[in-house]
Amino acid sequence: MFDWIPVDIYTDLQYYALFLIALLILFHSFSSDLxxxxxIRFFNIFGVVFMVIFTLYIGQxxxxxxxGDTVNYNKAYQMLLGGGEVVIVKDYLFNYMMVFCSKFMSVRGFFQVVDILYIIPVFLFSRKYFGSYWFFAFFMFVSSFSFWSYGVNGLRNGLGTSIFILGLYFYDRKWLMxxxxxxxYYMHAxxxxxxxxxxxxxxxxNPKVYLYIWLASIPLSLAGGSAWSGFFANLGFESDRTEGYLTGGSEEYNDQFSQTGFRWDFLVxxxxxxxxxYYFIFKKKITDPFYIHLFGIYCIANAFWVLVITAxxxxxxxxxxxxLMPAVIAYPMFRYKIWDNQYRIFAVILFLYFMFTFLMNVIL
Structure with a gap:
């Protein structure tokens, strides 16, 4: 569908499109009442059109x-199309889905299915928790630093996180969650x-405990260095390609991650x-149980990464x-009255948030 676009500008083109939309939201916030x-009607219609085009663009x-790994997934899929046998020992849901799809669709069709499943949970989450303003949350998700990468490269990781978001969509229906x-988990362990x-x-x-856990992870990481990577690898995180992620076991992983050591830029x-x-819970006294739980998930999961940040x-x-960053940052701003000119402040925050994405993926 989009094969007429040169592959060497394909990724950057979507970032420039996102940049224009971020500018549109910013300018609109200074001239209109959200x-x-x-x-509201305009952004709802625009949001649906944007979601459809973006889903097709990433999937096709x-x-x-x-x-990235699109090439490797294609090799595995072509083997299945050719009648090859595979032994599935992990990530059962993703791998059996690949086997199932190979029986009646091309690899491009498979990638499209994967990216539909990748994006729909984000849409549902945004619709439920942000209501009529869902587009702004949705845009914040898809314009995040790594969202594109996990839709074209780390497919299993990305799909696993989106299904986790779908679980949060069913937060009030525990068995579905x-x-x-x-x-x-069975999409990616x-x-x-x-x-x-x-x-x-x-x-x-207790949000104070979540905050303390995250803060403590920084000096612990600085003191422990690569020892944390080895520790978690020995606990069993070495399965599949994870050992390479933690210990830098091959040039392949080092080439894919251009800089190792303590990543202060990513920590910021x-x-x-x-x-x-911290600001919304402790300064603005937001006591929403769902938001506090969301904050806890983010702090604890991110603390784990901080410990292995040198890997x-x-x-x-x-x-x-x-x-989960878009939800943690944006949720209170569309659920509670926090500031005067709240839409304008959100638009500025959104623009700055996206500019990190643009800086890291396009400029640098």
Missing amino acids: HDSEN RQVNYRF YACFVAA SIIIPIAAFVVSGLYR YSASAVFAG AFSNRFAYLSWF
Whole structure:
């Protein structure tokens, strides 16, 4: 569908499109009232059109090395199309889904199905918790630093996190929520980290403790260095390609993650959501049980990443908390009256949030 777009500009093109939309929201916030019914109607219609085009654009990409593991998934899929046998020993849901799809659709069709499943939970979550203003939350999700990457490269990780978000969509229907968590785990086993964070923060709902856990992880990481990577690898996180993520076991992983060592830039990025949660809960006295639980999941899961931050390719672990950043930052701003000119302040925050994405993925 989009094969006419040169593959070498395919990814950057969507970032420039997102940049224009972020600018549109920013300019609109300084000139219009978001609560006006016509404005709400416009962004709802625009949001649906944007979601459809974005879903097709990411799903109908070409099979090319510029999209990372798209090439490797294609190789496995072509083997299935050719009648090859596979032995499935992990990530059962994703792998059996691939086997099932290979019986009646092409690899491009499979990638489209994966990305529909990747994006729909984000849409549902945004619709439920942000109501008429769902587009702004949805845009914040899809314009996040790693969202595109996990839709074209780390497919299993990305799909696992989206199904986890679907579980949060069913937060008030516990059996469906836990079913989604189980499905997310069998999509990619790394989802055990946010699941564990969900359980811990659910059993002990004290946001001060979540904050202390996150803050403590920084000096512990600085003091322990690579020892934490080895420790978690020995606990069993070495399965599949995870050992390479933690210990830098091959050049492949080091090439994919251009800089190792203590990533202060990514720590500051992560801290923005921690600060947002701190500000809303402790300064603005937000006592929403769901939001406090969400803040706990983020802090605990992100603390795990901080401990292994020096590992090669540790951004794979960072995404196990980063995927919740838009919800942690934006949720209170569309559920509670916090400031005068709240829409304008949100638009500025959204623009700055996206500019980190643009800076890291396009400019640098």
